[in-house]
Amino acid sequence: xxxxxxxxxxxxxxxxxxxxxxxxxxxxxxxxxxxxxxxxxxxxxxxxxxxxxxxxxxxxxxxxxxxxxxxxxxxxxxxxxxxxxxxxxxxxxxxxxxxxxxxxxxxxxxxxxxxxxxxxxxxxxxxxxxxxxxxxxxxxxxxxxxxxxxxxxxxxxxxxxxxxxxxxxxxxxxxxxxxxxxxxxxxxxxxxxxxxxxxxxxxxxxxxxxxxxxxxxxxxxxxxxxxxxxxxxxxxxxxxxxxxxxxxxxxxxxxxxxxxxxxxxxxxxxxxxxxxxxxxxxxxxxxxxxxx
Amino acid sequence: xxxxxxxxxxxxxxxxxxxxxxxxxxxxxxxxxxxxxxxxxxxxxxxxxxxxxxxxxxxxxxxxxxxxxxxxxxxxxxxxxxxxxxxxxxxxxxxxxxxxxxxxxxxxxxxxxxxxxxxxxxxxxxxxxxxxxxxxxxxxxxxxxxxxxxxxxxxxxxxxxxxxxxxxxxxxxxxxxxxxxxxxxxxxxxxxxxxxxxxxxxxxxxxxxxxxxxxxxxxxxxxxxxxxxxxxxxxxxxxxxxxxxxxxxxxxxxxxxxxxxxxxxxxxxxxxxxxxxxxxxxxxxxxxxxxxxxxxxxxxxxxxxxxxxxxxxxxxxxxxxxxxxxxxxxxxxxxxxxxxxxxxxxxxxxxxxx
Ligand SMILES: Cc1cc2nc3c(=O)[nH]c(=O)nc-3n(C[C@H](O)[C@H](O)[C@H](O)COP(=O)(O)OP(=O)(O)OC[C@H]3O[C@@H](n4cnc5c(N)ncnc54)[C@H](O)[C@@H]3O)c2cc1C
Ligand code: SF4
Ligand code: SF4
Ligand code: SF4
Ligand code: FES
Numbered sequence: 001x002x003x004x005x006x007x008x009x010x011x012x013x014x015x016x017x018x019x020x021x022x023x024x025x026x027x028x029x030x031x032x033x034x035x036x037x038x039x040x041x042x043x044x045x046x047x048x049x050x051x052x053x054x055x056x057x058x059x060x061x062x063x064x065x066x067x068x069x070x071x072x073x074x075x076x077x078x079x080x081x082x083x084x085x086x087x088x089x090x091x092x093x094x095x096x097x098x099x100x101x102x103x104x105x106x107x108x109x110x111x112x113x114x115x116x117x118x119x120x121x122x123x124x125x126x127x128x129x130x131x132x133x134x135x136x137x138x139x140x141x142x143x144x145x146x147x148x149x150x151x152x153x154x155x156x157x158x159x160x161x162x163x164x165x166x167x168x169x170x171x172x173x174x175x176x177x178x179x180x181x182x183x184x185x186x187x188x189x190x191x192x193x194x195x196x197x198x199x200x201x202x203x204x205x206x207x208x209x210x211x212x213x214x215x216x217x218x219x220x221x222x223x224x225x226x227x228x229x230x231x232x233x234x235x236x237x238x239x240x241x242x243x244x245x246x247x248x249x250x251x252x253x254x255x256x257x258x259x260x261x262x263x264x265x266x267x268x269x270x271x272x273x274x275x276x277x278x279x280x281x282x283x284x285x286x287x288x289x290x291x292x
Numbered sequence: 293x294x295x296x297x298x299x300x301x302x303x304x305x306x307x308x309x310x311x312x313x314x315x316x317x318x319x320x321x322x323x324x325x326x327x328x329x330x331x332x333x334x335x336x337x338x339x340x341x342x343x344x345x346x347x348x349x350x351x352x353x354x355x356x357x358x359x360x361x362x363x364x365x366x367x368x369x370x371x372x373x374x375x376x377x378x379x380x381x382x383x384x385x386x387x388x389x390x391x392x393x394x395x396x397x398x399x400x401x402x403x404x405x406x407x408x409x410x411x412x413x414x415x416x417x418x419x420x421x422x423x424x425x426x427x428x429x430x431x432x433x434x435x436x437x438x439x440x441x442x443x444x445x446x447x448x449x450x451x452x453x454x455x456x457x458x459x460x461x462x463x464x465x466x467x468x469x470x471x472x473x474x475x476x477x478x479x480x481x482x483x484x485x486x487x488x489x490x491x492x493x494x495x496x497x498x499x500x501x502x503x504x505x506x507x508x509x510x511x512x513x514x515x516x517x518x519x520x521x522x523x524x525x526x527x528x529x530x531x532x533x534x535x536x537x538x539x540x541x542x543x544x545x546x547x548x549x550x551x552x553x554x555x556x557x558x559x560x561x562x563x564x565x566x567x568x569x570x571x572x573x574x575x576x577x578x579x580x581x582x583x584x585x586x587x588x589x590x591x592x593x594x595x596x597x598x599x600x601x602x603x604x605x606x607x608x609x610x611x612x613x614x615x616x617x618x619x620x621x622x623x624x625x626x627x628x629x630x631x632x633x634x635x636x637x638x639x640x641x642x643x644x645x646x
Contacts, residue, residue, distance in 0.1 A: 022407055022408070022410065023359075023409065023410035023411060024359075024360060024373070024375055024410070025373075027371055027373075067554070069362060069364035069371055069554075069562065070364050070554065070556055070562050071554060072552075072553060072554040073552065073554065107369045108366070108369050109364070109369060109370070109371045111371075257550070257551055257552045258550075258552065260406070260407035260409070261405060261406060261407060262401070262402065262407070262409050262548070262550070263549060263550050263551065263552065263569070264548075264549045264571060265549070265551070265569075267571070267595065270598075270604060275406055275407070
């Protein structure tokens with residue numbers, strides 16, 4: 001790959017099994033932009049260098065560092081499945097760089113480094129039930145894993161999604177959700193915080209769906225992503241039901257600058273979120289000794 | 293091992309100047325301050341100067357460096373990029389062993405882990421390292437406790453020790469050997485080899501007692517930090533004195549935290565800058581939405597000393613993260629340089645005595 005630093009064998013990176021773009025970004029084109037929910041847009045991307053594109057492969061749960069030229073770089077999850085989805089990112093405009101990104105139009109260019117991070121432990125969870133629990137834009141990092149799991153439906157037991165957002169306007173990936181709801185092999189439970197005209201679905205916080213979905217505790221893993229309050233209440237509920245701390249998996253978010261374990265901005269306890277994470281089990285998170 | 297006269301040493305520096313930028317210790321005639329800086333005239337090279345106030349990491353990992361230049365044309369939706377590395381090879385002539393060890397720590401950190409830092413690697417490949425045995429330790433030095441001085445035993449291309457007449461030269465790499473072969477330097481005599489040993493032993497004797505009692509002085513503290521037995525009050529006491537000026541990180545030969553920012557210059561060019569940062573700063577870990585998972589100052593202090601002194605960390609770099617130069621002690625306005633921190637924790641262990 002063009003920007004491979006040549007230290008490990010080409011195409012044989014220790015973390016991903018593939019060679020990531022490490023220090024300097026590769027240029028990607030913005031092919032299409034979709035409004036997702038208020039403040040969040042999804043950007044469909046393709047590499048301008050097709051050799052790079054061929055070698056760029058991801059694992060679900062990984063992230064990239066995305067450069068908005070002139071504004072800076074930020075960490076962003078990879079929602080596409082590792083297999084055959086279009087390459088895209090979904091970004092909430094919260095600050096300097098993400099707002100600059102939102103001002104761009106199709107045809108504009110971005111820079112990409114990565115993919116980085118450990119990814120979800122798919123090998124270890126074959127044969128188990130998977131429970132996805134997402135709050136708000138917490139569905140972004142889980143999407144890749146969901147699509148991947150559905151593509152390998154026979155490898156797993158029940159697959160359940162519990163998803164909550166502030167309002168129906170704030171539900172991410174609605175076309176996907178509609179498709180998932182029609183997929184008989186996939187149980188989806190959606191809730192919004194407050195009642196709304198025309199909303200016939202559940203109302204309340206996402207942790208209330210655990211009871212409703214009759215979530216299996218034995219032989220299950222839970223992937224939980226969302227704001228810290230949601231995270232804490234959901235984890236509490238799972239633990240109360242006797243789920244093991246190793247079976248609860250989440251991604252941590254930290255300020256990231258390098259993505260490769262050098263700048264130390266993402267240090268948590270004795271680990272670095274960019275290289276040891278962003279995927280951690282609840283047991284690990286508990287021993288890191290820092291806030292979520 | 294070879295023996296070179298003082299004159300030959302200067303000649304070597306002179307000669308290297310043709311193909312390299314030569315850096316070395318020099319004393320400012322007006323202020324008497326010592327700088328490790330580029331030499332325009334090798335006559336200014338002063339191998340007997342005291343430890344420079346800034347570490348030599350400035351050359352390999354500058355306070356601020358431009359790593360990428362690019363131009364984004366939003367009309368044409370096109371981007372051109374060029375990576376920025378320094379062009380001419382450099383010689384670091386007359387490094388203190390502690391500073392050499394500092395480079396080894398940075399090497400293991402930037403090059404020896406999962407990912408390699410391209411920018412550092414490009415700089416590092418072009419450097420020739422010539423270390424220089426310390427003859428007189430300074431009051432803040434404790435390199436004997438951290439295995440990084442007063443003489444060097446690894447990592448150099450050439451290593452010098454000043455003897456009665458001339459410099460004993462050790463070769464530490466192929467690059468160094470090539471220089472020795474090309475010049476057909478004179479071999480040192482057995483007497484000169486034992487003189488070198490005596491010089492180092494004499495220097496070790498000059499260290500204050502705390503530093504010569506080396507095993508206990510620092511390793512008990514390392515043990516304490518690693519096992520998490522340092523009392524919360526002690527960390528708080530240390531944290532309370534920190535003013536968050538960042539000076540300790542900036543003068544430390546082994547501190548490597550950095551930040552990355554893109555800026556636009558007037559002519560429409562953009563630059564990606566990376567600048568040193570300090571994990572003691574309050575905003576260091578602040579994320580979008582103003583969420584800051586690491587607030588209390590003692591957490592941040594704790595982090596820095598853990599990074600310097602814990603075993604898992606030492607195992608990663610195959611040596612402690614602190615090289616005993618004591619610079620953080622000089623600059624800290626809060627009196628919590630590393631030697632003092634060691635002292636505070638020792639007091640906790642020994643119940644009051646040092
Ligand atoms: C592994 C990982 C995956 C991620 N995935 C996604 C994703 O898929 N989608 C997504 O939208 N986001 C994602 N994020 C978050 C994203 O990286 C951040 O939202 C982004 O970095 C914000 O950058 P910015 O420059 O726009 O914001 P900044 O300008 O840096 O600031 C963002 C906000 O932070 C606060 N802030 C920052 N600095 C200061 C300061 N000095 N003083 C006070 N307040 C301050 C302010 O509230 C500001 O509005 C992910 C993060 C990580 C680590
Ligand atoms: S710490 Fe050791 S090597 Fe460094 S200046 Fe002091 S005595 Fe010399
Ligand atoms: S922690 Fe202090 S004494 Fe140790 S290497 Fe850094 S500046 Fe020198
Ligand atoms: S030099 Fe002292 S006061 Fe300044 S950041 Fe370091 S420990 Fe804190
Ligand atoms: S982002 Fe730089 S160390 Fe993790």
